[in-house]
Amino acid sequence: MTDLPANADGGGCPSGLAPPDTKSAHGTDLSAFVTQKGNLNRLHLSVRGAKCGGCLSKIEKAVHALPGIDTARLNLSNGQMEVLWAGDLKPSRIGETISNLGYGVSVHSEDDAAKDAKREERSLLIAMGVAGFAAANIMLLSVSVWGGHGEMGQTTRDALHAISGLIALPVLVFSGRHFFKSAWSVLKHGRANMDVPISLALILAFSVSVFETINSGKHAYFDAVVMLLFFLLIGRFLDARLRRQAHAAAHDLAALRNSSVNRITSDGKTETIRADAVKEGDTILLAAGERAVVDLRLTSGTSEIDESLVTGESLPRIAAAGATVYAGSVNLGQPLRGTALGAAADSLLSDIAGMLEAGEQRRSTYRKIADKAVSLYVPFVHTAALLTFIGWLVFGASIREAVMVAVATLIITCPCALALAAPVVQVVASGRLFKQGIYLKSGDALERLATVDHVVFDKTGTLTLGEPVLNEDGVDPETLNKAAMLARASRHPLSRALVTAAGAGNLATDVKEFPGLGLEADLDGVTCRLGSADWVGVEAAEATDGPSLWFLEGENTPILFRFSDEPREDAAETITALEQLGLSLEVLSGDRADAVQRLSDRLGIDQWTAQASPQDKVERLENLRAEGRQTLMVGDGINDAGALSLAHASLTPGGAMDVSQSASDAVFSGGLSGILDTLSASKTARTRMQQNFGLAALYNLIAIPIAVTGNVTPLIAAIAMSASSLVVTINALRR
Template sequence: MSALTRLSADELLLASREIDAGLRQTDLSVPGISCGGCIHKIEEALGKLPGVTRARVNLSTKRVAVDWRETEGPPPLGEALTGLGYDGFLYEAREDAKDPQLVRLIRALAVAGFASLNIMGLSISVWSGAADEIRNLFHWLSAAIALPTLAYSGRVFFKSAWQALRHGQTNMDVPISIGVLLAFAMSLYDTILRQPHAYFDAAVSLLFFLLIGRTLDHVMREKARSAVKGLGRLAAYGATVVTPNGRRTYLSTEELEPGMTILLRAGDRIPVDAIVLHGRSDIDASLATGESVPEPVAPGAALRAGTLNLTGPLTIHATAASKDSFLAEMMRLMEAAEGGRAHFRRVADRAARLYAPVVHSAAFLSFLGWMLATGDWHHAATIAVAVLIITCPCALGLAVPMVQVVAARALFEHGIMVKDGSAMERLVEIDTVIFDKTGTLTLGHPGLRRDITVDEAPLAIAARIGSHSHHPYAKALAAAVLPADIAFDTVAEHAGLGLEARIGKDVWRLGRGEWALDEAFVQSGTGTVLACNGKFVQSFAFEDELRAGAVAAIRTLRGHGYALEIMSGDTPAAVLPVAEELGIERVQARLLPQEKTAHLQVLAKTGHKALMVGDGMNDAPALVAAHVSITPGSAADVGRQAADFVFLRSDLESVPFTISIARKADRLIRQNFAFAALYNVVAVPAATGGYVTPLAAALAMSGSSILVVANALRLSPRWARREQSEGVL
């Protein structure tokens, strides 16, 4: 039975959308559509259902759009399709897929951890003196546990190693795979021959420790790739289109083409770049400009895809397809910038370039030397396995992700979330800090300026009128003073212009001066004014309050030699006072997203590495393109997803604090690598000299990993709080 036949009429109604007065549209997915005959059969059958005015089939997308009259209720679409032999489902435009690689890593890690604990338990019994039949039984039990564990958990490394070898190359997974497989093979051989020693525990423990590092590394990397997906969610699912014959239909955004006439309601996102044909409204254009104040639009105004229609209905003319729109361009900018991040290799990746050939050479020379010296291939192979195991890069693999995890915890204690672990490495390298203004240096919520004389009585009247609107300026007035106790007869909002309130014969207007005032009084006030019967009463000015800690953060960063800039989409009149108050001399205003990205690229080409601190949706490409980026928790979703760090507290001093943690983490990572190098300098000669068994090699390898983890734990929240109290950067 089709999924649609089990849906109630209410569910079909909720899944539909209004395209005209009394007319709704439902989109269905019908996977069985395969030819022109299917199209004709389905359109004819659905078109005969009660209330259906039109049914259209799209063969390429296997989608059916059905228009039906709301007064007659949802038609029995599921039953009709089932009767034709088709399965139908409600069409879903987007689905968020899980990360299959992360699921595989977590399952592999869980299996390896469980198996490692069990085999270690059996090994303890052997170490404690179990002999003969009991020892052999425990060895066979260990083999029975290790074999499926290697087959399941080890494929993470085996697959990578095999792909490298097939192309005549090598990587870190090659010696890991050889060491694990040889340890198991030698142990199985010795178990069959009833030898006293087997090293199944060494093989499985290797996998467990390595999978910890691989999983942590994958989580950090994937978090950095979510920004483009988040920006894509800002795209409208579709829009109501007026066809040349005057009919209304709903099309997905991908189906919209230049030249189409589109109807928008208040609250709709602009689906594609367009020009206003009819209507007036206010547009939230912060995605494009970063400007916190809504932008009034009228016929002839240009609209960018992804911006939000706030207050009034609009009829617009599409000027670009979705793939060529402003939002698509922003996504391409972010994808290009994220692709550039591949050049920032992890410290572990750089250190591992010589690892595989050195380890292979050491193991081979050990086997060859002992074979020539003793003629005992078993003893020579055992020593070669010990060399591979003792040099397996558990400490190397944990050196970076463990410090990053502990550093992330220290930052979390201070209300700072880490989106990308490698960003801590990059944060240490910066020499320039660039700030957005609105929502970053300032709170992004306009408030009434009190340094300008404002009479309380007109302000109270304006507050009463403003309480009827969600416009930021109206809300600021309503919050500035107790509203006057006036009951207006009517209050109406004129999109893009302001509010009009009537009481008796008096008409009060609050909004744009050229609209609120008669021609004779237009020069009396500019900006937002209050007028009665066209006569000027009071004008109001607004300002954005500095974020807490902004002054202290700028002072700290300047004191440590960082170059400071402001790069904003706001007007120069809004940006310059903030720059002057903070003492920042390098200022750029009215920048579009691509201009911000271009400036960062110029800085990078001249050898500068910039930290971008921004919050707006228009900052997202710049946040990705910067060497490293930080955004406040109040930022737009796309900004939070694009940034490497997110600080949840309102205090801007989180920026220098994050830098201090990154510097400490950098020192600990370098210490871990120094220890790993020293460990190998001592361990490799000992193993090649025959002084280390595979079991002792596994214990040494585990011990080195534990020491690396212990060193990472030195970066504790307690240390972070002490650094903060001492004012250390």
């Protein structure tokens, strides 16, 4: 667990992205939701309002301080927190501890978490639309006041100000509630966040405008209030939209784990149950074409098992009684029976789910450029406004004058440019990448992608096409057509590849399939076989390495068909380009050693690892991290999901498994060149973000002295604030 320096001790959440809601576990008995994990008690909670590294550190440290706590791990992307402890600690104390920090807490629900994220985004969008509509209308009234300066009567001006106030009041209450709730939730616990100065600026500017309108003042600042709301809500909405799908991997994996299972009862009947109802020792029927959702030890049947999404092995393997079939594998042939080795929660898929959670937790601790910038902003703004107010009073100004200058200072330093600096760059970069067939999913992914120095590739389906291709050199077309007549009766990948090479044709009649061996049929009265070397009588010493099929026609000499998983067309070109960028490369695959070595040599990659399990891949990523490497993982299978999530940054091709796509930072299509496009865009985006924060800092250095000395009104301050937002937006749009 990593402790973060930003606001870790009472500074509050500098982002203020969402306040805790009213649903709370404070004072609620949570004992019914406690489960056991070994000798420890386990409780899953949903924490609301925690949006930055400072929040994460503060919550985890507070819970860890409770007696008996073993683990307290919060995932910022989905708000899920897991707590493990030993002893007699009451779970309600955990909820109270989090609630007393100013955060909402309740029993965790995957459905509720997804609904809350969508609800937040929709609420921000509506609030932004209302504020934008109101700002346009109030500006029309303000233009009339400005245009009629010196000619418009006092009564008319007061009426226009009053109408503006009537429009602004409900907008302030409705659209501003996102900031007010967040500010109040931390203030009542003696803390502060970015929304405190924003709320002060909005309330004070509105109050001063009401005072000026009642006293027939020349200026009111209702337009500044609503414009400020509109620009701030743009930043909030953009950030919420980029965050909403950050925890989609867990949902996709849960969908696999929550599938139904066919269980055979003690009286021999078959019943369909939920996967989470399976217990160790249950007898499970795995039908042809079905994906296993629990780990099984086979008791009867022989069939080919496709483990490509679990282990990365490109070819199916024969599984018979005594073999272990892991959750996520697909039965390609005959029905199988097996004994469950444990509940769904103890399967390989669950282990991968744990890796995903650990990966999301680590990414949550990543110190984004925006977090670094805003961590110092709250005390600075508060101090500047307070000193301005006190200073003007000391030098003899009236309370009204001092308040006006302080409000102008709050408005002119309001973090519009700061709030937009990163999100607008992310949205622009995401749009440009989308046009290139690359879907960026994580808000801070661009920053992490820009710093990678080492690339780890999966093999099957990533560097290669993921499908075997027949090597047609020396293959007799007539023999190929005869073999294809048998192959058309099989779903085996090598049979499919042979049929693809042969093209359209006839299917032999009465084709018999022998699990683990091959196919047999009569062609023009001659018995023909297609399958393994043993099936056609080839001695083991004569068998070839690599994927192959043998065809035997009658008493003739068996014919060998060789297959290979070909590299993608642009693989070699992409590898060369990445090396020219100064990146080191390696291949990390679950496939056979000979296949991995052959591909690595062909592409010029010196470092490679074969037959790596999902745990092996994670261990390799952890070792690279310990060495100080910023690793980019590129993979496509369920077996890659844990590594994709735990890597510093990750990419996956468009044809990958949903879980892998969700676990990665971006999905690319159209070939491996998408990796180069993504890295190039990320470096440009990181530069633009740094420039934007520099521009925002420069703006404050110039604007604050002018505001503090009383040379701007709240209206001019609002215009200046809007101009700074426009500048960072234009900079983000630059090529």
